[in-house]
Amino acid sequence: MFNFVLFGPPGSGKGTQAEKLVEKYKFVHLSTGNMLRDEIKKNTELGKKVKSLIDKGELVPDEIVIQLIQLKIVENKNSPGCIFDGFPRTVEQAKALDLMLEKENCKIAMAVILKVDEEELIKRIILRGQNSDRSDDCDKQIVENRIKVYHQKTAPVAEYYRQQRKCVYIDNMGTIDETFAELSRSVHNMTALTVHDLIYR
Numbered sequence: 001m002f003n004f005v006l007f008g009p010p011g012s013g014k015g016t017q018a019e020k021l022v023e024k025y026k027f028v029h030l031s032t033g034n035m036l037r038d039e040i041k042k043n044t045e046l047g048k049k050v051k052s053l054i055d056k057g058e059l060v061p062d063e064i065v066i067q068l069i070q071l072k073i074v075e076n077k078n079s080p081g082c083i084f085d086g087f088p089r090t091v092e093q094a095k096a097l098d099l100m101l102e103k104e105n106c107k108i109a110m111a112v113i114l115k116v117d118e119e120e121l122i123k124r125i126i127l128r129g130q131n132s133d134r135s136d137d138c139d140k141q142i143v144e145n146r147i148k149v150y151h152q153k154t155a156p157v158a159e160y161y162r163q164q165r166k167c168v169y170i171d172n173m174g175t176i177d178e179t180f181a182e183l184s185r186s187v188h189n190m191t192a193l194t195v196h197d198l199i200y201r
């Protein structure tokens, strides 16, 4: 299984690129944002609990998302691989993910960091908000708060993976297809590396 993290600030294009990767490589897309929005739509107890945090642009508690992801890892352990999108968002979540994968004899092979200028991020999110029902995409102040939370709590996760030499940086200021071509190259390199690792270990 080739597991990797798609990482980057809100609006950096993680979801869009993940969908294209699913189509091309049949990976499983695990987006905690989608899972949480699903809970809200279904009006579950969990959905009710997290709605106000998401609407404010704050993170939901680590234990909630860790539990959601845990279920999905077990469910998809025979898939070609998982793309983690929007998870981990804190160093605690990153450590928990390593432990969960270790139990399945897997690991994170790479963390792809999508890079987009801050001004462009805000523009893209507000535009997305006009075409979707995501309440956290419509208000500029909430969007700015999400970016602030990203710098405070999520950026240290990149450092966590950098120390493990797993980071791949991809510029996503160009077109969706240009970014996807580069991302595909990284996936190919990663796959080759992993096979090499297995043979020469």
Ligand code: ADP
Residues within 6 Å of the ligand: 009, 010, 011, 014, 032, 033, 034, 036, 053, 054, 057, 058, 059, 060, 061, 062, 065, 085, 086, 087, 088, 089, 090, 093, 136, 146
């Ligand atoms: P984006 O990357 O555009 O911010 P997401 O769909 O990944 O969108 O996340 C939307 C919201 O869901 C976040 O602002 C946060 O409130 C919540 N959320 C998603 N994933 C996590 C996570 N791993 N930890 C905590 N909160 C999360």
